Amino acid sequence: MATTPSTLRTVAGNLCLGSAPDSWGIWFPEDEHQVPYTRFLDELAQAGYEWLELGPYGYLPTDPAVLAEELAVRGLKVSGGTAFGALHRPEAWNEMLAHVRQVAALTAAAGAHHLVLIPHMYRDEKTGAFTESPELTAEQWAGFGQNADRLGKLLLEEYDVRLVLHPHADSHIQTQPEIERLLNESDSRYTNLCLDTGHVVYGGGDNVDLIRRFGERIGYVHIKQMDPTILDQVATENLSFGEAVKRGVCVTPPAGVPDPASVVEELAKLDAEVFVIVEQDLYPCAPDVPLPIAIRTREHLTGLGLSETRRPNSHR
Template sequence: MTPPSASRTLAAMTSLSPQSPSSGASRIRIGSAPDSWGVWFPEDPVQVPWQRFLDEVAGSGYEWIELGPYGYLPTDPAVLTEETARRGLKVSAGTVFTGLHHGEAVWDKTWEHVSDIAALTQAMGAEHLVVIPSFWRDDKTGEVLEPDTLTAEQWRNLTSLTERLGREVRERYGLSIVVHPHADTHIDSEENVVRFLDGTDSSLVSLCLDTGHYAYCGGDSVKLIETYGERIGYLHLKQVDPEILADVRANATPFGPAVAQGVMCEPPAGVPALGPVLDAARKLDVDLFAIVEQDMYPCDPDKPLPIARRTRAFLRSCGA
């Protein structure tokens, strides 16, 4: 979204030999997302046009994409199907933002937001809906919007309504929700992620493990996969620059400005090492999407394509 250890990390990663299909490597499907092209909003003059994103993500060697912020890509399924198909692309998931810890009062508004995106996601043949909790401080301005910790009642709201969301989305659209721990939200650190997992029904709620966000918040992705493997339904592959992260923590920098500072970096220069993450995921013996996301909003429009090509080549060296 270039630490001193980058050379050691590179050596460790590139020493991994590609996996054979029988080892389970073929069950991890690699993709990318608008986020890796500096896209955070449906419309923003600093972002690349959606046509350029589709051209470049296909040209980087990816077959799978996410929808990104609703409205960035065409929302007419017929148009989007044509545009993706002629570039050899398929959609793995849509993304929604929720503030379910606020309770029943926000349900109707939340469902209105979710239903449009879920319908498009279903129409595109995808099976997952990535659910990102609302930020407790603004990702652009850093303005504190609410306390950074939840009360016991808010935790009950969050877990029970997320289960309801999982049930409704599955019954109405045939999709599985995967909740995305995220910096500057209430599902962030190992403690809060574990509390959330322990408080929700595994048949209704799975996790989208974003390796970069989890490291940003102090978590160990391999440990989480090994401990809660049955709850991992989706992966976002991302790394953080430890030196910049240390500065971010020291100055309590909000997530948006931290990204502009370069806290999310190009693999394999940061942490966590993605080879061990992929190895741990393979051991789960399930089908998983692993979508590359390197937060870098805002960015020069010519910056993403070379990074995407290098990242895809690097992941191939990890057997993915």
């Protein structure tokens, strides 16, 4: 028998819904195409969300006291922080670690326990130009999982923050074989997965299969849908992710792939509480575009049974 929204509502209480600056077209700490952070926070609360991810470091206030005040007056809470990191570049380790430490410190100060690490992208986000090879060498692969664990151990021991690695288009962790290789070559104590449903299908993967086989490694979720027509254009025209986003590859549920109901149904079976954070890439977009989309998205996903509250101290 097919699972309906009413039956899902009784079993998906382990999934806590939130959103992120990405859903307001925020990709950079500062950019002329982005709305001020105060408008983002105001509209996030207006759309009915309680939880948010911090987004690019420097977009929201980095002073913990200022951030706490801005969130408190709007009744908002932080699910996790976000950073980019090149784990395949030993020479860039110190620079990456300094940045990740900043994000981890702010994340911990905000009371959150997850840091979403996005692998370095091999194409420029704005121009689409290749900045390095899309293929890792055997030597780079050999150190990838070890470096993730090294970082994850540090974050856990020093900040009580858990590393969740985020597969991403135009990065070296994009396809399902790459995702599985990362998980198989890393330690679940220190490295786990931020399952981004949209980026998984962008890379040709199967979200439901990953949840069923690697459910214990899913510590966090970004939920988004992709337009299959534009995915075809990505393949045939070798589009960059930035160009695909400009063409509207990210769509509002229930449009696009994967089917959000199937993903929620499978996630609801996990023996863990998991944040499910909405990310609909919209950069760049007109200022009035995100709010109506955010409202429709929240209403659809709560209709599938996702909770908007979370028990204290229930981080994975």
